[in-house]
Amino acid sequence: MRKSFTNSVDLTLSRSSATRLDYLRLNEDLALARWANRQDRVRYQMVGHHTLSIYLRGGTETCRIDAPDRCGGPGKICLMPAEHDSTWQVSGPLEFAHLYFSEASFKQMALSLWDMDPRRVELPDLAYADDPELTRLGHIAALQPEGLLGADNLALQQISYEMMAHVLRRYAVFRKPEAAYKGGLAPATKRKVLEYMQAHFGEDLSLECLALVAGLSPFHFARMFKITMAEAPHQYLRRLRINAARELLAQGVDLAEVALICGFANQSHFTRAFKQMAGVTPGSYRRQTRLP
Helix, strand or coil, X not given: CCCCCCCCHHHHHHCCCCEEEEEXXXXXXXXXXXXEECCEEEEEECCCCEEEEEEEEECCCEEECCEEEEECCCCEEEEEXXXXXXXXXXXXXXXXXXXXXXXXXXXXXXXXXHCCCHHHEECCCEEEEECHHHHHHXXXXXXXXXXXXXXCHHHHHHHHHHHHHHHHHHHCEECXXXXXXXXXXXXXXXXXXXXXXXXXXXXXXXXXXXXXXXXXCHHHHHXXXXXXXXXXXXXHHHHXXXXXXXXXXXXXXXXXXXXXXXXXXXXXXXXXHHHHHHCCCHHHHHHHHCXX
């Protein structure tokens, strides 16, 4: 999801009989969409991101092929983890909202919620659950008066992250440590590297430097880090920098100073990186979030 929606639910639906009513990519990790369908059979296969689906209207004649005794309806939710495979039969009017989120953002959320190795946390394959809180948030996010493109991007991001956190707290499945740690960094090594990156994110951290902290060769470290965190070291470092920049901007710190503190080569580079990850420019973010 970070580069494109190749093998995505969104792409699959765009090739079906479904009609995309609204869509907004909030940042490189999140996207919202609203769809309608009536008569169709749709298969999602080897999807590269996680999907939360919330039925807004109709859906009583829609079912999952491997569970034909259960059908949808207004307020029903479905959770489709990355790489899952499912086929759905739509035999009547249906309108639904989708929240797409990357594996990297899912692991970061798990890390922030429980401070444990994110490889231990998995999302279940869920069909037609009742969850009033997710339904409420989904309606707020998807049914914007002026459409998603006319809505407040930061507000939509906040709601989307609230939905992600709710999904993890209520539905996450925890693997046993011995089952989770096959491949990737050992827990102690991971903790050591992440703490080092957090303490030195504003510096020019090279792959060789981080590999030295981990006690591994650069090639082996890069491969193990990505297995553990679902993103490359430089992507994780950029995430740390952007998160720190958000806090500084909310405090009203000058853009050039924020760029310097957070380790960006110049303000232009900072602006491009921030907009790509946050979905808005640093200046816009500061105006909307600046503390009184």
